[in-house]
Amino acid sequence: MNRPVALAAVSIAKNYGVTPVLRDVNISVQQGQIHALIGPNGAGKTTLFRIISGEIDPTAGRVQLRGDDITGIAPRLLTKRGVGRNFQVPRVFNGLTVEENLTIALEAADRWRNSGSRRDGRWVGSPRSWVREEAHQRLETLGIPQLFERPVAELAHGDRKLVELALTLAQEPSILLLDEPMAGMSPDEVLRCADVLARLHAETDLTVLLVEHDMETVFRLASQVSVLADGVVIASGEPDQVRSDPAVREAYLGKAAS
Numbered sequence: 001m002n003r004p005v006a007l008a009a010v011s012i013a014k015n016y017g018v019t020p021v022l023r024d025v026n027i028s029v030q031q032g033q034i035h036a037l038i039g040p041n042g043a044g045k046t047t048l049f050r051i052i053s054g055e056i057d058p059t060a061g062r063v064q065l066r067g068d069d070i071t072g073i074a075p076r077l078l079t080k081r082g083v084g085r086n087f088q089v090p091r092v093f094n095g096l097t098v099e100e101n102l103t104i105a106l107e108a109a110d111r112w113r114n115s116g117s118r119r120d121g122r123w124v125g126s127p128r129s130w131v132r133e134e135a136h137q138r139l140e141t142l143g144i145p146q147l148f149e150r151p152v153a154e155l156a157h158g159d160r161k162l163v164e165l166a167l168t169l170a171q172e173p174s175i176l177l178l179d180e181p182m183a184g185m186s187p188d189e190v191l192r193c194a195d196v197l198a199r200l201h202a203e204t205d206l207t208v209l210l211v212e213h214d215m216e217t218v219f220r221l222a223s224q225v226s227v228l229a230d231g232v233v234i235a236s237g238e239p240d241q242v243r244s245d246p247a248v249r250e251a252y253l254g255k256a257a258s
């Protein structure tokens, strides 16, 4: 079923100095879709991710959010427009507990949404009980309620990444940009994180653009896969179609052989 396009990269080009890194890249992410961006090392995935998330400007082309031009809009402003993202190094307050991290994120998101007005008949900021309750509920959804009172500094890498995901989700994004969310995770953590994303996708209408190296995860989660190689999209389609595409096989095997 064709859904509206939530996010699009239109004819994106990027040069670093005189070196072209992306050339005429077009990607359309439909609402409610998990769209994976894959490709061999150095293909330009992170560069495209950083352009889409507003971190760097393209040399040419546009980024569109539900049809609106958002090219070059700063990440914090994109957050306000419903775009959430993760970072390669999780952005969490290490000196605080998971609960403290999440309550700060929930209260900040609530304040942003309501601009200091009321929520559920209570003044924003003062009633920590509903925030605490909600924080706990959200950790349960992510399968990590046992971490509630733990200092973030003591957590395993995979758990920290899940906590960061909880903080990003606290902003209630409609679009989630994930750059290698499984990087550095143990196989067990990868499975847990993939489960969480699958569940979120099944239970909400969240749109996800996922850059990921773990092919098993990509083919399990994504309903659409785009493949970048040497700065060009060489294939885009359903996972099975992309998996059997000769150009995709060649791009991967060629790199492996060299």
Ligand SMILES: Nc1ncnc2c1ncn2[C@@H]1O[C@H](COP(=O)(O)OP(=O)(O)OP(=O)(O)O)[C@@H](O)[C@H]1O
Pocket (backbone or CB within 6 Å): 016, 021, 039, 040, 041, 042, 043, 044, 045, 046, 047, 048
């Ligand atoms: N800031 C930069 N300045 C100059 N060249 C850069 C910069 N960032 C990336 N590059 C180059 O651009 C090309 C694409 O890099 P990019 O990190 O986007 O690829 P990638 O597909 O994400 O790779 P990987 O899978 O290894 O993370 C590479 O040749 C890289 O060396």
